Amino acid sequence: MNANHQFKAPFTIGTASSYRDYFPYHTHSHYEIYYFRGGKANYLINDRIYVLEPGDLLLMHGMTLHKAHADPEVAYHRTIVHFDPHYFQQQIQPAYCDDLLAPFRMLHNVRLQLRGEEQQEIESSLSKMEALYNKQSPIALQRFHALFLDLMLQIRELCEQPLQAMPAFPSSKERHVQSVISDLEAHYSEDITLEHLQSRLHLSKYYLAKTFKEITGMTIFQFLMHRRIYEAKLQLIQTTKSITDIGYESGFKHPSHFSRAFKEHTELTPEQYRKRHQLGQPGRHSAKEA
Structure with a gap:
């Protein structure tokens, strides 16, 4: 089923x-x-x-x-x-x-x-x-x-004795992918390239790109884009910052790029997304917006 x-x-x-x-x-x-x-x-x-x-x-x-x-x-x-x-x-x-x-x-x-x-x-x-x-x-x-x-x-x-499970990885590939994810989480608002990851993680950028796609089903930059859009969603709902400032703080260099990317991922402009959630209608989104 x-x-x-x-x-x-x-x-x-x-x-x-x-x-x-x-x-x-x-x-x-x-x-x-x-x-x-x-x-x-x-x-x-x-x-x-x-x-x-x-x-x-x-x-x-x-x-x-x-x-x-x-x-x-x-x-x-x-x-x-x-x-x-x-x-x-x-x-x-x-x-x-x-x-x-x-x-x-x-x-x-x-x-x-x-x-x-x-x-x-x-x-x-x-x-x-x-x-x-x-x-x-x-x-x-x-x-x-x-x-x-x-x-x-x-x-x-x-959950009476809550234990936040530590990730158990059967191979080095999962460990390396976790390292990439942790690095992106710490630096998602910055300008990120494969060369940056290679330098910080001391692993070949070609290996990182191939392994990340194999383990997660998406590219490093697809993951990074989702992370930035997610951050923007949170700020649109939880703050009164300007759309432009939210775009910059989420890792987008240009307001026009932020607006295009946000609409591509959610089918709404940042302004429409903020207005919808401020109206108390968070459940009325499409599967793509989720």
Whole structure:
């Protein structure tokens, strides 16, 4: 079953058994629960790369840049839940519960590596939730709410002693790609060339370019562009700085280039993006904008 990629407020759930549902590096206003069932895949979350193993559960604050990159030669199987945190808090979470959104808010982005009974319990909950979600009946919706609450209680229990997983890399390639990502995170607002990366990381620029594309599915400069657009989005929403200043601070040398690139990635001008979010309509964006 393929997931429905157009967010239907207040939540969606879907399982994919192939990599046809490819998503680019993206953000969205919903929180995300990503459960990896099988395959061979890396997952990029902002400045960190995870090498996934079956049983991995990722909890993500949607406005952090993220994407999966799966090996198309290996069967890919995952389940994703997107949900509106405000809806969950107001309609599902009982008043007597602890804050069940704390793992998303406080840990921001975390990987839980589930095995044994914990893994079986989470898989069972997700499968039952998806079956109810697809029925689209009033009673099924109520049962879905109950199971979703139980899932969030399970997650909260798993996060009682929060551990921000350290990346485990099976080869030097992943380590080197992580080094590139960390360098870009520190210098994205600057003028960056392959020569700069080669000098700072002491690795051939040709090796870095080839390996980065192999591991992430995108070029170094595609990643850099997404990072700059992401920074611009945050500043447009969170500050009152001028569009020109935001462009410069996000790494764009010319205002015209910033406007063209931003519209190409979001289908909106920076002015339109700021106005839409100031009007409280963050959920009404296209898949490309995310």
